[in-house]
Amino acid sequence: MVSLASTVQVTGTLPVHWKYVSEGGATIVFSYRGPPNPDFDGTVLRLRKSILSTVPKITRASELGSQNTETPGEVEEPDDPMIKFQTTCMERLIPPEHLPHLESVHVNRGWLESLIAVHDDERPVDRRLRDQVDLNRTKGVLATDLVGGEWLAVEIKPKWAFLPSPTHLSEITRPTKTQTCRFCMHSQMKAKMGDSVSLGYCPLELFSGDKDRVTKAIHSLWNSWMDSNGTVNNLKIFIRGKVIQPSDTSLMFVESTNQAMDPRDAFTSALLPMLMNTPVLRILSKLQRSLDCLDIEGLSNLWRAAEKSAPLYRTTFASFFEKAGGTSGEEPPTSPIGVSSSFLASPEPTISDWSDFLDTYLSQTSSQIDHTNPSPKNLRYYLLAYLLSATFKDCSIIIRLDPLQSAVAQSTQVVPERVTVIDLDPKSMDRLRKWEKLDREIVQAYLGTDENKVCVDGWVE
Numbered sequence: 001m002v003s004l005a006s007t008v009q010v011t012g013t014l015p016v017h018w019k020y021v022s023e024g025g026a027t028i029v030f031s032y033r034g035p036p037n038p039d040f041d042g043t044v045l046r047l048r049k050s051i052l053s054t055v056p057k058i059t060r061a062s063e064l065g066s067q068n069t070e071t072p073g074e075v076e077e078p079d080d081p082m083i084k085f086q087t088t089c090m091e092r093l094i095p096p097e098h099l100p101h102l103e104s105v106h107v108n109r110g111w112l113e114s115l116i117a118v119h120d121d122e123r124p125v126d127r128r129l130r131d132q133v134d135l136n137r138t139k140g141v142l143a144t145d146l147v148g149g150e151w152l153a154v155e156i157k158p159k160w161a162f163l164p165s166p167t168h169l170s171e172i173t174r175p176t177k178t179q180t181c182r183f184c185m186h187s188q189m190k191a192k193m194g195d196s197v198s199l200g201y202c203p204l205e206l207f208s209g210d211k212d213r214v215t216k217a218i219h220s221l222w223n224s225w226m227d228s229n230g231t232v233n234n235l236k237i238f239i240r241g242k243v244i245q246p247s248d249t250s251l252m253f254v255e256s257t258n259q260a261m262d263p264r265d266a267f268t269s270a271l272l273p274m275l276m277n278t279p280v281l282r283i284l285s286k287l288q289r290s291l292d293c294l295d296i297e298g299l300s301n302l303w304r305a306a307e308k309s310a311p312l313y314r315t316t317f318a319s320f321f322e323k324a325g326g327t328s329g330e331e332p333p334t335s336p337i338g339v340s341s342s343f344l345a346s347p348e349p350t351i352s353d354w355s356d357f358l359d360t361y362l363s364q365t366s367s368q369i370d371h372t373n374p375s376p377k378n379l380r381y382y383l384l385a386y387l388l389s390a391t392f393k394d395c396s397i398i399i400r401l402d403p404l405q406s407a408v409a410q411s412t413q414v415v416p417e418r419v420t421v422i423d424l425d426p427k428s429m430d431r432l433r434k435w436e437k438l439d440r441e442i443v444q445a446y447l448g449t450d451e452n453k454v455c456v457d458g459w460v461e
C-alpha cells in the first residue's frame with residue numbers, strides 16, 4: 001500500500017508540548033501547545049487506542065482493515081483508514097476547502113510511552129481503566145485544529161435534512177413520515193424518555209436556505225443549549241479550544257465590549273451570514289437525500305426481494321413456493337437486513353468498494369437508475385448509498401467566527417474555509433438492522449402521541 005505519511009517528525013516534539021483534548025471510543029486527541037513550529041501550529045494529533053485487558057480486541061468492520069499489529073517485518077503500517085476514506089471518497093463529494101487537512105505521521109513506541117506518562121492522569125478514570133494509546137501503532141493522524149485558535153468555534157450537528165419520498169413508505173407510516181421530519185419525531189421520543197434533546201430545533205429549517213427559517217433554527221439551537229445547560233449534542237461553542245457553558249457567554253465577546261447586545265442576537269447575527277453563504281448545507285442536504293432515496297423501509301423491502309430471488313433460496317424453500325403461489329399467507333423466513341446469509345452476502349465495503357460505488361453514483365448512469373422500481377440487481381448500490389447517507393446525517397460542521405461584538409454590524413468575513421465538515425466516518429453494514437428497528441420505534445412512538453408537527457422541506461433542485 002502506498003503510504004501518504006509525511007516527513008513531519010512528531011517524535012521530534014516533546015510530549016509535554018501536546019495538550020490532552022478529548023477522546024472517543026477508538027481515538028484520543030492532543031493539540032499542539034509547544035514553541036512556534038510551522039509543522040504543528042494549529043494542529044491536533046489523533047491516535048488510535050487499544051483495550052488494556054487480555055480480552056482480544058474486537059475488530060470493527062468500519063476500521064476497514066486498519067489492524068496492523070501483525071504487519072510482518074518490512075511491510076509498512078498502512079495509513080489510518082480515516083485518511084484514505086477522506087482522500088478517496090469524501091474529497092469527491094465535498095470541496096476540499098470544507099474538509100480538515102489530514103496528514104499521516106510516524107510515531108514510535110518510546111515517544112508514545114512518554115506521551116502516556118505525561119498525560120494519562122488527565123484522562124477520565126473510567127477510560128484509563130479500559131484503554132490507552134495503542135503502543136503498537138507506528139502512525140498517527142495530524143489534523144487541522146478547528147477549535148483551538150483565536151476565534152469562536154461553533155460546532156453544529158445538523159442531522160437529517162429532508163422528508164422521505166412517499167414512494168416506498170407503508171400506508172401506516174406514509175402520512176406521518178412525509179409530514180414530520182425524522183429528527184423532530186426522534187426528539188419527541190427521546191424527550192419522553194427523559195433525554196436531553198434539542199426540542200424545537202428542526203433541521204429542515206437550518207437547511208432551508210431561507211433567512212427567516214435559518215434564524216429560527218439558530219434561535220432553537222441556542223435556546224436548547226441554554227435550557228440544557230450545554231448538554232444537547234446539536235450545538236457546542238468553543239473559545240480557544242475550550243468548550244464553554246451557557247453561564248460563560250460573556251467570553252464570546254471581544255474583551256473591550258460592554259455587552260449591550262443580547263448574546264443570542266449577537267451570536268445569530270454573526271452566524272447567520274456564514275450559514276446563508278456557505279454551500280456546505282446545500283451539499284449535505286443533496287447528498288443525504290439522493291443517497292437515501294428508498295428510505296429504510298424501501299431498502300428493507302428490496303433486501304427481502306433480493307434474497308427471495310436468489311436461486312439457492314428458492315431451492316431451499318421450494319415447498320413454500322409451490323403452495324398456491326404463496327397465497328397461503330405463509331412466507332419463508334428471510335435474513336435480517338445487512339446480515340450475510342447463505343443466500344445473500346453483504347460484506348463490509350472496503351475502500352475500493354466505496355470508490356467503485358462513487359464512480360457509479362457520480363456518473364450519468366446513476367440518474368438512469370429507476371428508484372421508483374428498484375431492482376434487486378442494484379441491492380449493493382442501495383446498501384452502500386444508504387450507509388453513506390448515514391455518514392452525512394451524522395456529521396458535524398464547525399464554523400469559525402471572530403469573537404462577538406456588541407455592535408449590530410458584525411465584521412465576520414464570509415470565508416469558505418471557515419466552514420468545515422467533520423466526523424465523516426464510514427458506517428458499518430451491521431448498523432442497518434438497528435436503524436430499521438429504530439425507524440419503526442420512532443414512528444410508532446410518534447403515532448401514539450397527539451403531536452402533529454408540520455416540518456417543511458423546501459428543497460428545490
Ligand SMILES: [Zn+2]
Pocket residue numbers: 180181182183184185201202203204455
Ligand atoms: Zn422537523
